[in-house]
Amino acid sequence: xxxxxxxxxxxxxxxxxxxxxxxxxxxxxxxxxxxxxxxxxxxxxxxxxxxxx
Amino acid sequence: xxxxxxxxxxxxxxxxxxxxxxxxxxxxxxxxxxxxxxxxxxxxxxxxxxxxxxxxxxxxxxxxxxxxxxxxxxxxxxxxxxxxxxxxxxxxxxxxxxxxxxxxxxxxxxxxxxxxxxxxxxxxxxxxxxxxxxxxxxxxxxxxxxxxxxxxxxxxxxxxxxxxxxxxxxxxxxxxxxxxxxxxxxxxxxxxxxxxxxxxxxxxxxxxxxxxxxxxxxxxxxxxxx
Numbered sequence: 001x002x003x004x005x006x007x008x009x010x011x012x013x014x015x016x017x018x019x020x021x022x023x024x025x026x027x028x029x030x031x032x033x034x035x036x037x038x039x040x041x042x043x044x045x046x047x048x049x050x051x052x053x
Numbered sequence: 054x055x056x057x058x059x060x061x062x063x064x065x066x067x068x069x070x071x072x073x074x075x076x077x078x079x080x081x082x083x084x085x086x087x088x089x090x091x092x093x094x095x096x097x098x099x100x101x102x103x104x105x106x107x108x109x110x111x112x113x114x115x116x117x118x119x120x121x122x123x124x125x126x127x128x129x130x131x132x133x134x135x136x137x138x139x140x141x142x143x144x145x146x147x148x149x150x151x152x153x154x155x156x157x158x159x160x161x162x163x164x165x166x167x168x169x170x171x172x173x174x175x176x177x178x179x180x181x182x183x184x185x186x187x188x189x190x191x192x193x194x195x196x197x198x199x200x201x202x203x204x205x206x207x208x209x210x211x212x213x214x215x216x217x218x219x220x221x222x223x224x225x226x227x228x229x230x231x232x233x234x235x236x237x238x239x240x241x242x243x244x245x246x247x248x249x250x251x252x253x254x255x256x257x258x259x260x261x262x263x264x265x266x267x268x269x270x271x272x273x274x275x276x277x278x279x
Contacts, residue, residue, distance in 0.1 A: 029159070037163050040107035047105040 095260055103267050111164035112259075118157035119252060123245065125150040130241055134204055154196055161189060173265045181258040188251040195248055198240035201230055212236075 013024035022030075068087045070080035128146050129137050137143040165185070174182035201212040212230045219225045229235055 029155075033159060033162055033166075036159075037108075037166055040111070040163065040167070043107055045105045045107050 089261060090257065097260075101264060101266075104264050108167040109264065111160045111167060114160040115157060115164055116252065116256070118153050118160055119248070121153040122150060122157060123249070125153060126241065126245070138204065150199075154199065157192070158196070161192070165189065168265075171265060171268060175265055176262065178258070178262045178265055181255060181262060184251050184255040184258060188248060188255055191244060191247050191251060195240060195244035198236045198244060202233070202237045202240050204233075 015022045015024060015027050068083055070077065070084070074080050125146050129143075129150060132143060132146075137147040168182070168185070197211075197215070201208045201215070215230050216225065219228060219230055228239075
């Protein structure tokens with residue numbers, strides 16, 4: 001059996017915010033998606049300088 | 054001159070039917086296909102200038118992840134569970150399949166956000182939006198049946214937790230999450246075919262209607278239909 005990169009033999013970490021309960025792993029993914037979305041909006045896109053219509 | 058001679062002289066690249074063949078179903082279907090998807094529209098060389106933004110790449114990234122999912126899934130199907138559970142290469146392909154799914158949803162959600170905030174259903178693009186939404190929902194089902202096809206404690210936990218929810222909807226009689234054979238077949242055949250079909254139609258609709266224009270600046274009007 002191959003060992004996992006991280007220790008998985010413990011309960012997952014959870015974030016509690018009022019009635020919202022979110023696993024830390026899912027929280028990290030959601031934050032990463034928001035971050036990538038924001039970067040996609042603000043980062044300049046290097047095109048070849050040839051535009052269509 | 055024989056009929057065969059006439060057929061040989063016709064340019065095979067010409068979509069127009071020969072005189073007298075206009076009412077044949079092949080000519081009508083071909084004509085409708087060429088009118089809906091002329092080659093320059095089906096695979097254009099250039100895109101409008103406003104497409105030069107990173108926010109427009111997440112659709113094609115989603116499709117790229119989907120291709121990896123299908124390819125790695127085919128490898129897993131060919132070699133079988135005893136391979137993907139035990140051998141190192143099998144575990145590697147199993148991981149590729151899993152992480153491609155993670156990236157698929159990651160990219161698809163950002164694609165969804167981008168299209169939602171640019172109101173991408175404008176300009177007769179409702180069908181494009183709807184096929185995208187349905188693709189997303191069916192993909193959730195495909196991922197779910199994948200998670201309960203893992204053959205480990207995780208899949209047993211997910212299946213037993215999900216059965217009450219599924220049963221409460223009334224479909225548990227025909228969609229039994231505790232029936233491993235049924236879930237595996239839905240995962241490896243039925244749902245991938247549905248997702249691939251929907252994604253194909255979605256991409257064709259994007260080609261037909263084009264990429265939606267940016268929202269107009271306040272106080273101005275822009276026709277999003279072209």
